[in-house]
Amino acid sequence: MATIALDEVRKSFGHHKVLHGVSIDIEDGEFVILVGPSGCGKSTLLRMIAGLEEITGGDIRIGERVVNDLAPKDRDIAMVFQNYALYPHMTVAENMAFSLKLAGASKAEKQKAVARAAEILDLTPLLDRLPKELSGGQRQRVAMGRAIVRDPKVFLFDEPLSNLDAKLRVQMRGEIKSLHQRLKTTMVYVTHDQIEAMTMADRIVVMNGGRVEQIGRPLDLYEKPANLFVAGFIGSPSMNLIAGEIASGDGVPLFRSADGLSLPLPARVAAAPGRAVVYGVRPEHVEPAAPAGPSDAVGEIALVEPTGAETQVLMTLGGAQLLGAFRDWAIHRPGERLALRIQRERVHLFDKESGQRIA
């Protein structure tokens, strides 16, 4: 096991800057997930930790060693790739033992290490098969087995579940998490799927445009997003964001959109009339108001999407649209008018210009 420290790590491809000075400290045994949209630099950063991409600037430390100029094999890491990257002409056992073969391990050592990894991942009956004879989930387990066999200080995962179907993805998610709990090895995992990030990580690093937007525990990111990007990226369905300004209503601060829609603000928000802000509220913090109170907003239902566990209702209020995730089991229909109550203490407020969180 080892800590990982990234200090002002930069990467450029020619004149094109991909990473603009990324600093992250990862604790020993921690499961950290790098998440962000396509092209944000998360996979490049992971490949730089692995030694598969050169570093333009900054330092990467694994344990106490600066590994900037070390070859991948000398970094004591193992990596699981998106497309599994299993050697097609080798059996499962040969795939798993390949790194040990290159390291000059004896036959007994190889057999012992492969047997241990196969037992952990339930691969023992498949050891003599070729990759083409395995299902997607089994291939993914072999890829993890290949990593385990090396007994590395750090595991790196590059979108390992992207090629699996939805059901298998959920199952493998659980398997990777329990693998981490069992091995207690430092893991860095890249995904663009924020559900994967939320369910698996000890800490999440949200990246955008080659920069770190926020680092924190999953629920911290969910409850206190540092800026508009994180607010919109974390959570599914995503947070409702409406631009407007802080207004004053009977001495109590209110939010007012350009279309005149008034929404309540948390008590912690200081009065600052005229300040341009973005109002954020998660769909699950919007609920039908029955009976409707005088401060409740009334809108028209535009779209209804039942998901089973909840019903997602898209409403039009003035010129703005607001999504609610209701669990009231009532039947809503498009075109109906509905009063909404917003859990005001769960409202997020961002500065419109900087995008940073105000409250």
Place this chain on the structure above:
Amino acid sequence: MTDLAATAPAADPSYAESRRRPSFVAALYIYGSLFVVAAIVLVPLLTTALGGFKTLGDLRVNPFGLPSEWQWSNYTDILFSVRYWQMLMNSFIIAGLTTLLTLAVAAMAAFSLAHVRFFGAGFLMNYFLLGLMFPIATAILPLFIRIRDLGLLDSYLGVVLPQVAFGLGMAILLFRNFFRNVPKELFDAALVDGSGYIRFFWYITLPLSRPILATVAIVAFVNSWNNYIMPLIMLNSQAKYPWPLGIMVYQGEYSTDWQLVLAFITLTILPTIIVFFAAQKHIVAGLTAGAVKG
């Protein structure tokens, strides 16, 4: 839920029908063309092989038909002669060495051109490809002088080295295109597993490249097997002659006995036909590898 399979073209009965059965006119055209091409290839081969079973008189009267009397002795006499086996052995040594050297040099050069970024890689590739544009005959005089200067005249290597050099362009092109299609993730995985370029080439690339290795091997082998001009220029001793020169000598000795010459030719081209049929699956796979994304 939408059933995607139901909307796929293959599930459409008329589509499947049209793929299975071409119209009568189309079938006539396809089979007619195939018949003509097959005839162009097979008629000379069969005529040669059958001619070897005839008497000289029979050959003159009936050059294309079946022998009126099968003369097995034409073939058995050749098969029991030392000269035939010596020429065959010479051909095998020259073609075998040419094949091995072409595979080794071309595979390594193509691997570097496919995976290693270095200054002048594009220029070097084009330089190799230039070789494709010149037939051996155009360079025969300078080649002769260089081989003479190296002291390799009248040796197997004097034939093998120029053949390898002229075979490299096509071999490198085929190898490079194949190697470029080996997924990059495999290289990354091998790097993490502790491999470098050489181990990746040996343990991963070569085992995955059997189809293209077979293709290049067969092309190199057949080209060398059938090469006439290079042994003619470089070899003096009849004891080192491969079969194309052997036929020339044999023909000189038996110029009136065409049936024996035809039997000799049939026996000398037989090994390449056997090699080709044994490996034709690999040849097709190798030549089309990388043509479509898998």
